[in-house]
Amino acid sequence: MKLENFYKKAVAVGIARDPRGPEAVQRILDEERARSGKLTDDERAVWEPDRLFNPYADTRLLAGDPATEVRTLIVGIDMDAAEVVLAHTLNRDRGAGIDLVVSHHPQGVALAQLAEVMRVQSDMLVAHGVNIAVAEQLLDKRISEVERRVLPANHNRAVDAARLLGLPMMCLHTPADNCVNTHLAGLFEKDKPSRLKDLVDLLKGISEYRAAAGRMAGPKIVNGSENAHCGRVSVEMTGGTEGAKTIYESYAVSGVSTIVSMHISEEALENAKKAHLNVVLAGHISSDTLGLNLLFDELEREERLEFVGVSGFARTRAADR
Numbered sequence: 427m428k429l430e431n432f433y434k435k436a437v438a439v440g441i442a443r444d445p446r447g448p449e450a451v452q453r454i455l456d457e458e459r460a461r462s463g464k465l466t467d468d469e470r471a472v473w474e475p476d477r478l479f480n481p482y483a484d485t486r487l488l489a490g491d492p493a494t495e496v497r498t499l500i501v502g503i504d505m506d507a508a509e510v511v512l513a514h515t516l517n518r519d520r521g522a523g524i525d526l527v528v529s530h531h532p533q534g535v536a537l538a539q540l541a542e543v544m545r546v547q548s549d550m551l552v553a554h555g556v557n558i559a560v561a562e563q564l565l566d567k568r569i570s571e572v573e574r575r576v577l578p579a580n581h582n583r584a585v586d587a588a589r590l591l592g593l594p595m596m597c598l599h600t601p602a603d604n605c606v607n608t609h610l611a612g613l614f615e616k617d618k619p620s621r622l623k624d625l626v627d628l629l630k631g632i633s634e635y636r637a638a639a640g641r642m643a644g645p646k647i648v649n650g651s652e653n654a655h656c657g658r659v660s661v662e663m664t665g666g667t668e669g670a671k672t673i674y675e676s677y678a679v680s681g682v683s684t685i686v687s688m689h690i691s692e693e694a695l696e697n698a699k700k701a702h703l704n705v706v707l708a709g710h711i712s713s714d715t716l717g718l719n720l721l722f723d724e725l726e727r728e729e730r731l732e733f734v735g736v737s738g739f740a741r742t743r744a745a746d747r
């Protein structure tokens with residue numbers, strides 16, 4: 427598969443699984459197209475043409491010729507310079523034939539823009555009945571925090587290594603997170619777990635979470651008891667990174683009882699406890715792995731690819747899940 431095709435298909439799957447729905451995402455792309463016609467010279471100098479088809483600023487081709495044919499991918503949750511050198515070593519010493527490095531967490535220009543994809547979170551909150559003004563204002567504050575946090579990072583460290591070694595590299599973040607978010611929300615909607623222990627059992631029925639449990643990193647209830655009722659469940663697995671730490675009171679008022687997330691900061695957990703919400707951590711690396719696997723299932727419908735799993739990722743196909 428051509429690298430450019432692989433990238434565009436991954437974005438298309440992300441849009442199809444976007445919690446806002448494909449029509450809402452299309453409106454965002456249309457707005458971007460309209461904006462692109464009115465850019466000043468300074469703005470145009472740093473504007474990325476990807477924005478016309480890719481609404482996810484945390485997902486980009488980072489190195490390599492888009493026309494490269496790719497078949498064997500090394501995929502990891504975090505791919506830094508060490509993993510890029512590992513890919514090179516596997517090719518040189520073991521004949522691994524790796525022709526693309528895929529990182530889940532953003533690198534390079536995609537890391538620098540991570541905060542942009544957080545906007546989806548306000549739509550997800552509104553879908554659960556949270557007042558839109560509250561959702562947007564709390565999120566604006568959090569987006570500024572995340573912008574300031576990623577701004578000083580050494581964004582291009584791994585990308586520079588890939589470029590020097592002649593290895594194509596890309597990152598796939600929100601498209602994969604959309605896949606796991608939509609998958610789990612659909613699962614809870616269909617199976618309607620009654621109590622938290624039932625919800626955790628549902629998660630453990632998925633191979634990625636079972637494998638994590640075997641590594642002592644399985645799903646865990648961090649607030650609420652096993653026998654507590656789930657009530658209305660909100661899955662918080664997409665939108666770049668953790669959202670507003672003070673949203674939980676509004677969640678409780680809107681009727682949500684249980685949050686299922688990949689991770690939660692201490693401050694956010696304390697606020698969730700004050701709001702008397704149940705919180706289940708499904709697992710970070712396991713949820714990221716499930717999201718990537720669901721995405722790759724779609725990409726492999728046309729053409730089977732070869733995967734080298736590293737940095738927490740292991741390829742599991744739908745039939746084995």
Ligand SMILES: [Fe+2]
Pocket residue numbers: 531710714
């Ligand atoms: Fe992650």
